[in-house]
Amino acid sequence: MNPRRPFIKPICPKPVHTGTINSHHRERQHQRQHQHYDTLVAINVLEHVQNAFEYLEGLHRALRPGGLLIFHERYYRTPLEGDGVLGRNNLYHPVRVTQRVLDIFLQQFELLYWKSGPTTEMVRRGLNETG
Numbered sequence: 001m002n003p004r005r006p007f008i009k010p011i012c013p014k015p016v017h018t019g020t021i022n023s024h025h026r027e028r029q030h031q032r033q034h035q036h037y038d039t040l041v042a043i044n045v046l047e048h049v050q051n052a053f054e055y056l057e058g059l060h061r062a063l064r065p066g067g068l069l070i071f072h073e074r075y076y077r078t079p080l081e082g083d084g085v086l087g088r089n090n091l092y093h094p095v096r097v098t099q100r101v102l103d104i105f106l107q108q109f110e111l112l113y114w115k116s117g118p119t120t121e122m123v124r125r126g127l128n129e130t131g
């Protein structure tokens with residue numbers, strides 16, 4: 001037994017490819033339309049995109065059937081509440097996500113875990129946001 005070589009078998013015998021899906025690179029859009037990912041992670045991204053529906057459709061299209069979506073997004077009861085938190089005409093936060101939009105989007109998936117309500121930080125800020 002060689003003490004420098006641990007008895008650890010690789011969990012995934014084939015290489016794992018990672019990357020970033022960036023909708024701003026239109027020249028690669030055609031190639032990406034046919035790629036499917038086993039797992040996608042999208043945390044607090046939706047409020048930063050210019051077209052929320054295009055972004056959500058892209059997530060759904062890019063995830064292979066049976067794949068895992070790890071998703072978190074803060075949302076508001078109304079877009080006006082979002083304006084109260086993010087400010088009006090905020091270029092870095094152009095979208096005000098409501099729970100209804102997320103409910104419709106998430107109906108396309110089998111939910112393994114769902115937690116709704118404000119995080120500890122959201123409560124501390126006291127700005128009527130939840131997620």
